[in-house]
Amino acid sequence: MHDSGAGSVYDTLLERGYIAQVSDEDGVRELLAGTGVRFYIGFDPTADSLHVGHFIPMMVMAHLQRAGHVPIALMGCGTAMVGDPSGRTDLRQMMTLETISANAERFREQMRILLDFSDDRALMVNNADWLLGLNYVDFLRDIGVHFSVNRMLAAEAYKQRMEKGLTFLEFNYMLMQAYDFLELHRRYGVRLQLGGDDQWSNILAGADLIRRKEQTEAYALTIKLLTTSEGIKMGKTARGALWLDPEKCPVFDFYQYWRNIDDADVLNSMRLVTFVPMEEIRGWEHLTGSQLNPVKERLAWEVTAIVHGREAADAARQQARALFAGPGEADDMPETLLDAAELEAGVGLLELLERSGLSPSRSAARRLVRQGGVRLDDEVISDESLVLTAADFADGHRILRAGKKRFHRLRPAD
């Protein structure tokens, strides 16, 4: 884990491909050339776990922290009460403050995987502290005057909503985020806000506000969203987003997501989600086809190690190698225990597929069998009415496979 010693952090960010837009490139470069710069990124706790979409901005914060700057992670409990319309086609589900606060608690824990909060090397603040107590009329007179509705409507973030409709509630989001920036400038001297590229107009609004209220230059820098080479958002899995919480996305699945990445996206991902030095990454540029497989494995290990720790990454790698390469198997494969009584009576294959989570329903399990997608150990099972009894477990456990990539261990309970 190391950055290239030479060059400024700004150049590191640029080279690794994080930067999407900057309000004043020279200004930001100069600012970051110093040390101890406080900058912030806001995270609205609208779900109970962070996902890869948040992970990229976190990586940027980590790079900057390692270069001696001070990241401020803003928990958007106040802004989450309103909901950011940027990039959304419809109104977010309104959330209660309790839910939001509980989510923020999870976010806080997950932030620690990448940021060092000790000795004020990074700060965590909550905009509920200043947003929830605001007086409406005061806010309008103090902040609202500085916003032109005409200009707001021209913002890309709102344009998309002009067809589907935009509520006044959401329309205010930009003002709140702008106010956050101002508030953090006043409290901590923050002059730089980072965010996903969809946050561009919101961040600029804040920089403008600071300029007007404080006559100080503030900067906006947006980070590229994690997309495939075809511009499609990455991080979606069959079960939804690629969550950082192992409860919501098992480590093995997380690892496999990166292991199975498209050839065209390997190096780009390597730059964005790992700390592997650029010199090393450049050395892989000429690789093509199956030569990229070891690189994919490295990528998967590196990200997994950052998010879940080295041991978990080692385990996932070992498990994957065992399952795909040889007849072996790993220890921490998900498993289902079968008690003696049910083995006595016999357990149906379809039931097992459903219970293990390999199939969402028995109908789906039946289809899977019919299409030759089910294997018990290495044998394809075509009999959908197959029943397993204690005799089938004479050698201990059996491995149930759905398709080529999903595995589950069945084991008699002791």
Add this chain to the structure above:
RNA sequence: GGGGGAGUACCCAAGUGGCCAAAGGGGGCAGACUGUAAAUCUGUUGUCUACGACUUCGGUGGUUCAAAUCCGCUCUCCCCCA
């Protein structure tokens, strides 16, 4: 406040009394081919005690032998006028 329009499966979107578990596309899943990739081809994609049965077309109550389709009420959203 007045007028018009829309809500269909994971998403988009056909269907306007029976031939509808509901066209088509996307996505997902499986198989073939491969490199645990992509592309391509094939199959599949409501549930179940499965050649049949049951539940689904915003919600609810009706009309009818029969409703996603007709009527009343209701919820949500969009557009035009104010």
